[in-house]
Amino acid sequence: MFRQPQRRRAMTRLVIPLEKTRLSGVKKCSKMACRLLDKSSAEELIHTTDNFLFDCDGVLWDGKGVIPGSPETIAKLKALGKRVFYVTNNSSKTRKEYVLQCQKFGFDATEEEFASTSYVSALYLKNLDFKDKVYVVGNPAMATELDACGIKYTGIGPDPLHGNLDDWLKMELDPQVKCVLVGFDSHLSYMKIMKAATYLQNPDCLFLATNEDTHLPVNNCPIRIPGTGTMVKAVAWPAQREPVVMGKPEPSMFEVLRKTHGLDPARTVMVGDRLNTDIGLAKVCGLKSLLVLTGVAKMSDLPKNNVEKSCGVGDCSELPDLYTSSLGNLGAFI
Amino acid sequence: MFRQPQRRRAMTRLVIPLEKTRLSGVKKCSKMACRLLDKSSAEELIHTTDNFLFDCDGVLWDGKGVIPGSPETIAKLKALGKRVFYVTNNSSKTRKEYVLQCQKFGFDATEEEFASTSYVSALYLKNLDFKDKVYVVGNPAMATELDACGIKYTGIGPDPLHGNLDDWLKMELDPQVKCVLVGFDSHLSYMKIMKAATYLQNPDCLFLATNEDTHLPVNNCPIRIPGTGTMVKAVAWPAQREPVVMGKPEPSMFEVLRKTHGLDPARTVMVGDRLNTDIGLAKVCGLKSLLVLTGVAKMSDLPKNNVEKSCGVGDCSELPDLYTSSLGNLGAFI
Numbered sequence: 001m002f003r004q005p006q007r008r009r010a011m012t013r014l015v016i017p018l019e020k021t022r023l024s025g026v027k028k029c030s031k032m033a034c035r036l037l038d039k040s041s042a043e044e045l046i047h048t049t050d051n052f053l054f055d056c057d058g059v060l061w062d063g064k065g066v067i068p069g070s071p072e073t074i075a076k077l078k079a080l081g082k083r084v085f086y087v088t089n090n091s092s093k094t095r096k097e098y099v100l101q102c103q104k105f106g107f108d109a110t111e112e113e114f115a116s117t118s119y120v121s122a123l124y125l126k127n128l129d130f131k132d133k134v135y136v137v138g139n140p141a142m143a144t145e146l147d148a149c150g151i152k153y154t155g156i157g158p159d160p161l162h163g164n165l166d167d168w169l170k171m172e173l174d175p176q177v178k179c180v181l182v183g184f185d186s187h188l189s190y191m192k193i194m195k196a197a198t199y200l201q202n203p204d205c206l207f208l209a210t211n212e213d214t215h216l217p218v219n220n221c222p223i224r225i226p227g228t229g230t231m232v233k234a235v236a237w238p239a240q241r242e243p244v245v246m247g248k249p250e251p252s253m254f255e256v257l258r259k260t261h262g263l264d265p266a267r268t269v270m271v272g273d274r275l276n277t278d279i280g281l282a283k284v285c286g287l288k289s290l291l292v293l294t295g296v297a298k299m300s301d302l303p304k305n306n307v308e309k310s311c312g313v314g315d316c317s318e319l320p321d322l323y324t325s326s327l328g329n330l331g332a333f334i
Numbered sequence: 335m336f337r338q339p340q341r342r343r344a345m346t347r348l349v350i351p352l353e354k355t356r357l358s359g360v361k362k363c364s365k366m367a368c369r370l371l372d373k374s375s376a377e378e379l380i381h382t383t384d385n386f387l388f389d390c391d392g393v394l395w396d397g398k399g400v401i402p403g404s405p406e407t408i409a410k411l412k413a414l415g416k417r418v419f420y421v422t423n424n425s426s427k428t429r430k431e432y433v434l435q436c437q438k439f440g441f442d443a444t445e446e447e448f449a450s451t452s453y454v455s456a457l458y459l460k461n462l463d464f465k466d467k468v469y470v471v472g473n474p475a476m477a478t479e480l481d482a483c484g485i486k487y488t489g490i491g492p493d494p495l496h497g498n499l500d501d502w503l504k505m506e507l508d509p510q511v512k513c514v515l516v517g518f519d520s521h522l523s524y525m526k527i528m529k530a531a532t533y534l535q536n537p538d539c540l541f542l543a544t545n546e547d548t549h550l551p552v553n554n555c556p557i558r559i560p561g562t563g564t565m566v567k568a569v570a571w572p573a574q575r576e577p578v579v580m581g582k583p584e585p586s587m588f589e590v591l592r593k594t595h596g597l598d599p600a601r602t603v604m605v606g607d608r609l610n611t612d613i614g615l616a617k618v619c620g621l622k623s624l625l626v627l628t629g630v631a632k633m634s635d636l637p638k639n640n641v642e643k644s645c646g647v648g649d650c651s652e653l654p655d656l657y658t659s660s661l662g663n664l665g666a667f668i
Contacts, residue, residue, distance in 0.1 A: 063499055160494070161520050165397055169555050186495050186524045188568075190560065193522075197549070197558040215531070215572045221503050224531040226524065226572035234522075234568040238549045238560035 034302060037290065037324035042333035045322065049288065051261075051268040052077050053254070056088040056098070058217035058273030058295020059327055061105055063225075067294050069328015071106035076331050084113060085257050087270070089211035089247035089277060091118040091183035091228060094141045112260075115253040117210035117246045118142040121181055122149040123256060124208065124246060132178035135199050137185050137192050137231055142210070152176070155195070158187045173198060182235050182243065183210035184228045193234050200239035207239070211247025217273060217295035248272075249280025254287070271327065273297055275318040283318070291320035292327050368636060371624065371658035376667035379656065383622065385595075385602040386411050387588070390422040390432070392551035392607030392629020393661055395439055397559070401628050403662015405440035410665050418447060419591050421604070423545035423581035423611060425452040425517035425562060428475045446594075449587040451544035451580045452476040455515055456483040457590060458542065458580060466512035469533050471519050471526050471565055476544070486510070489529070492521045507532060516569050516577065517544035518562045527568050534573035541573070545581025551607060551629035582606075583614025588621070605661065607631055609652040617652070625654035626661050 035041055054060060060070045077084055086098065086109065093101065095114040102109035118141045125134065126149040134153040136142055143156045154174055173195060180196045199205050213227030232243060246252045254270075257263055269288040272278020273295025282289035291297055302323060324330065369375055388394060394404045411418055420432065420443065427435065429448040436443035452475045459468065460483040468487040470476055477490045488508055507529060514530045533539050547561030562581075570576060580586045588604075591597055603622040606612020607629025616623035625631055636657060658664065 063503060158495075161492075165550075165559065168559060169397060169552060169557050171557055188522070188524055188527075190520045190522055193560050193564055194558065197560055198556065201556065201558055214574055216499075218503060222532065222535065223503050223505055224528065224535055224572055225499065225502060226527050226531055226568075229571045230527055230568050233571045234560075234564050237563045237567045238558055240548055 034319050035322050037322045037329055037333070039333045041322055042330055045269060045288070045290070045330075046080065046082075046334055049082070049267055049269050051083045051085065051263050053085045053087045053257070053268060053270045053287070054327075055248075055270075055272035055274070055278045055295075056086055057090060059271060059292050060086075060107065061101075062295065063216065063218040063221070066105040067326060067328075069326055069331055073327050073331030074107055076334055078108065080334070083261070083263075084109075085261075086114045086116075087248065087253050087257070087281070088114075088116050089213050089228070090116060091121070091210035091247075092139045092141050093118070094144045095119055096144075097141065115256050116141075116145075117253070118145045118183060120246045120253050120256055121183070121208055121210055122146045122151055124252060125149065125151050125179065125181075130179065130206075133174060133176040134179045134181050135174070135177045135196060136181050136183070137188065137196050137235060138181060138183035138210070139185055142181070142183050153181075155192065159189050159191045159195075161190050168194060171195075171198075178202075178204060179206040179208060180235065180239075181208045181210070182228070182232050185231050188231050188234060193238060196235045197238040200235070200241050207236075207241050207243040209243035209245045209247075211277070212245055213247070213274075213277065215296075219294070248274075248277040249284050251281065251285050254281060254285045258285075271330075275301060275320070279318050279320045282320070289320040289322070290330070291323040292325070293323065294326045367655075368653050369656050371656045371663055371667070373667045375656055376664055379603060379622070379624070379664075380414065380416075380668055383416070383601055383603050385417045385419065385597050387419045387421045387591070387602060387604045387621070388661075389582075389604075389606035389608070389612045389629075390420055391424060393605060393626055394420075394441060395435075396629065397550065397552040397555070400439040401660060401662075403660055403665055407661050407665030408441055410668055412442065414668070417595070417597075418443075419595075420448045420450075421582065421587050421591070421615070422448075422450050423547050423562070424450060425455070425544035425581075426473045426475050427452070428478045429453055430478075431475065449590050450475075450479075451587070452479045452517060454580045454587050454590050455517070455542055455544055456480045456485055458586060459483065459485050459513065459515075464513065464540075467508060467510040468513045468515050469508070469511045469530060470515050470517070471522065471530050471569060472515060472517035472544070473519055476515070476517050487515075489526065493523050493525045493529075495524050502528060505529075505532075512536075512538060513540040513542060514569065514573075515542045515544070516562070516566050519565050522565050522568060527572060530569045531572040534569070534575050541570075541575050541577040543577035543579045543581075545611070546579055547581070547608075547611065549630075553628070582608075582611040583618050585615065585619050588615060588619045592619075605664075609635060609654070613652050613654045616654070623654040623656070624664070625657040626659070627657065628660045 095111040098114050122145040136153050136155040146153050177199050209232040212229035215227045216225040265286040270282040271290045279289045429445040432448050456479040470487050470489040480487045511533050514533050543566040546563035549561045550559040599620040604616040605624045613623045
């Protein structure tokens with residue numbers, strides 16, 4: 001049922017072929033143990049790693065504020081001469097806003113150290129030399145990053161329900177739109193979904209998504225805060241199309257950092273709180289991985305004896321090399 | 335990733351086990367031809383069939399009005415003493431409203447002849463002796479049918495975005511809610527999705543959906559009108575749960591008619607415009623099937639030589655026994 005436009009084949013300038021990287025990721029983790037971080041493994045990690053990539057929500061901070069110990073760990077790594085980067089699926093902040101948030105929480109960070117999905121989506125279109133218009137189901141941060149890359153767009157902001165079926169059938173759409181980009185949008189509405197799904201009936205219209213996260217990590221709170229995957233699924237189903245996804249575990253964000261800063265995957269670690277995105281990215285790109293338990297993943301999500309038994313793709317592609325209760329532990333060991 | 339509450343096992347009073355019916359459906363259609371309706375096959379159909387089940391949108395009418403020839407065909411069938419029923423996935427009308435719409439378009443119909451997903455959802459909960467409250471992502475017709483069955487509910491109507499993450503985390507929800515029911519809701523909003531996904535974090539909370547249609551059938555119009563599946567996917571993804579679906583191709587709606595009116599599946603035909611819902615229902619319930627091409631399915635969706643070659647489940651479970659360009663042709667042959 002799902003059709004993918006031919007054009008997708010020409011869209012891989014930024015990304016490495018998924019099948020190849022995924023297979024190599026699976027191969028690398030075969031029969032690898034998932035170990036608790038201790039002084040010995042922390043020292044080994046420091047010794048063999050130049051580049052530390054951090055997810056933000058659930059690792060550095062969460063909905064309630066900074067996660068204790070995280071700023072000190074980042075500072076220690078930088079003092080040791082390690083390069084630090086921030087790789088976040090969150091599309092609702094610009095890189096500039098992330099730097100301000102870092103400063104507020106006591107992290108030292110620059111714009112160049114950030115790869116967010118709002119930034120990478122805009123860069124992806126710029127690298128395609130995309131000259132048409134984007135229909136965005138998204139947020140102002142995505143607009144800012146598109147502006148910075150000189151990409152035309154429409155759709156940001158509220159678009160509440162109006163009219164009825166007769167009115168909708170007469171709706172006039174923008175003939176310049178040749179891409180639908182879906183990111184986090186708390187203004188999600190039936191009108192937006194209808195417009196996006198209609199644009200996507202044109203097989204030449206690109207379909208991009210910043211990420212497919214299920215929900216935002218919020219510790220010890222019963223409220224489920226829907227993530228960007230909510231908006232993506234709401235558009236993909238009526239359109240009967242599948243998007244090209246920018247966010248983790250897809251490799252685009254690491255590729256941007258690798259090309260810009262010349263990172264060696266073998267001397268890079270991804271630190272995150274989610275198995276299916278952060279640890280998934282590490283496996284796809286051949287990075288080392290450290291899981292922290294201050295966000296989405298819980299101890300119960302790991303194999304009971306901490307050693308992988310069966311190496312089915314579904315298991316080992318999301319099993320971290322190391323895990324620890326919080327990022328502060330890494331700082332305490334070094 | 336998807337969890338289904340234990341309670342589901344006790345919820346099958348209305349439905350027949352899916353695996354069994356699906357397997358029997360697959361068996362029945364093995365190597366069966368998909369034939370163009372002609373005078374001979376129309377007469378054979380009339381001779382061997384007592385009960386005619388009709389989908390509505392795309393068969394009797396579409397977004398632009400009545401489909402020519404359909405009212406005359408229904409009238410001829412009734413004149414021959416055939417029993418006529420209407421089986422629609424559309425949840426946005428009550429049975430009473432459907433009868434009025436039928437009268438407006440020249441169809442003779444009674445409430446008892448209608449099985450709509452709004453009605454069957456309410457009946458499903460009533461038959462479970464459900465005494466708690468339902469959180470409805472839906473529409474006023476669903477409220478009316480729930481009222482008629484004495485089921486308490488909340489959530490109908492607009493619930494626009496308000497507040498920010500801090501406010502959402504303090505949101506107070508209704509402790510009486512033990513079921514989330516999703517149907518067509520053009521007021522779909524981030525707040526509704528958040529509430530539904532939060533209720534569904536309780537594994538004892540039931541998750542029902544009226545149907546999962548991708549879009550509404552609208553002939554010759556480029557606008558894609560998102561169907562109820564849009565709302566269902568938007569709730570299911572952040573909740574990481576899969577619903578029990580009332581609508582076609584799931585058997586609940588036929589089961590209601592069968593039990594109420596004593597229908598013999600072997601002497602019943604399902605007439606519809608969609609392979610994956612209407613024809614799917616026929617296969618699941620062991621009914622004969624007639625596809626009309628006035629709605630979603632197009633000639634290009636059928637095998638080129640009109641005879642099924644491979645009998646993989648994905649193919650034969652949606653291949654009709656007969657097809658015709660419009661329902662009026664059946665009337666013309668009888």
